[in-house]
Amino acid sequence: MKRLFIVMLGPPGAGKGTQAKKLAQAFDLVHISTGDLFRENLKNETALGQLAQSFMNKGELVPDDVTIQMVEERLSRPDCEKGAVLDGFPRTPAQADALEALLLKFGAGVKVVPYIKVADEVLVERLSGRWMSTAGRVYHAQYNPPKVKWIDDLDGSQLYQREDDKPETVRHRIDVYKAQTAPLIDYYRQKGLLVEIDGTQGIDGVTEDLLKAVEEA
Ligand code: AP5
Numbered sequence: 001m002k003r004l005f006i007v008m009l010g011p012p013g014a015g016k017g018t019q020a021k022k023l024a025q026a027f028d029l030v031h032i033s034t035g036d037l038f039r040e041n042l043k044n045e046t047a048l049g050q051l052a053q054s055f056m057n058k059g060e061l062v063p064d065d066v067t068i069q070m071v072e073e074r075l076s077r078p079d080c081e082k083g084a085v086l087d088g089f090p091r092t093p094a095q096a097d098a099l100e101a102l103l104l105k106f107g108a109g110v111k112v113v114p115y116i117k118v119a120d121e122v123l124v125e126r127l128s129g130r131w132m133s134t135a136g137r138v139y140h141a142q143y144n145p146p147k148v149k150w151i152d153d154l155d156g157s158q159l160y161q162r163e164d165d166k167p168e169t170v171r172h173r174i175d176v177y178k179a180q181t182a183p184l185i186d187y188y189r190q191k192g193l194l195v196e197i198d199g200t201q202g203i204d205g206v207t208e209d210l211l212k213a214v215e216e217a
Helices: 016-027 034-043 047-056 064-075 093-105 120-128 167-181 183-190 203-216
Strands: 004-008 030-033 083-087 110-117 130-132 138-140 194-198
Touching (some): 004 016, 016 030, 016 110, 030 034, 030 064, 034 047, 034 064, 047 064, 093 110, 093 183, 110 203, 120 167, 183 194, 194 203
Parallel strands (some): 004 110, 030 083, 110 194
Antiparallel strands (some): 130 138
16 A cells, blocks of 8 residues: 655644644644644653754754654554655755655655645744643644643643743744745645645644545545
8 A cells, every 4th residue: 555645834823733633633643743742852851852842942943864863754654554644844945855856755645735824923823832842742822722721622731831832932933934934835835745635724624624635635
């Protein structure tokens, strides 16, 4: 069976993580979030985690070589045999080229690139209301609240806000996205892989459009 690789594209707070989890479940794929991988390294106090933290807290991108190497290692694990939903990677044209070369080694390629479009002012509101669980589940104080405030529905642990979700860091992350990641919109459009998704709908509406986009790809 040919492996299925989906690349989620969109600005910080567009809903990539929320939707990537749903797509991974629907198509029985692994969800790979480079942001989550860096945060996991940080929690485990690895050298990679410490390096990544210095960039993440400022809202800057972690250098390409480090990020590409981490993704290469992750994609070579057996649980990726059916493919993966990539969330937060690639984020620069150099990462996109590296991904293409890497997937070619598996005899595969990117199948579809949903681009979740959301206006800047909505992004700040979404990220300032985001509550995270240590297991990586994502809530929103207003749009996707847990049953009990600040408590994870599944394991009862305390939710927290990400360090880089402070409004001033969010604004810088949006600028970094526009300068370094937005060129990928044309990169994938030219390859005929881009599907624009209206990310301002409710979470279920976005999921419906994404499922359709992947099925029709
Ligand atoms: P990363 O963790 O990837 O952050 P990001 O791309 O900025 O994306 P976010 O996780 O902030 O947002 P999202 O689009 O996933 O939205 P979510 O679903 O959570 O990266 C963090 C940092 O790591 C980077 O700044 C960089 O330093 C480093 N890094 C990571 N990858 C890298 C790479 N490839 N190269 C270099 N550096 C890298 O939703 C947001 C909120 O909105 C949630 O509260 C959610 O509940 C809510 N929500 C979602 N959808 C909706 C909706 N439709 N309606 C209402 N609310 C919604």
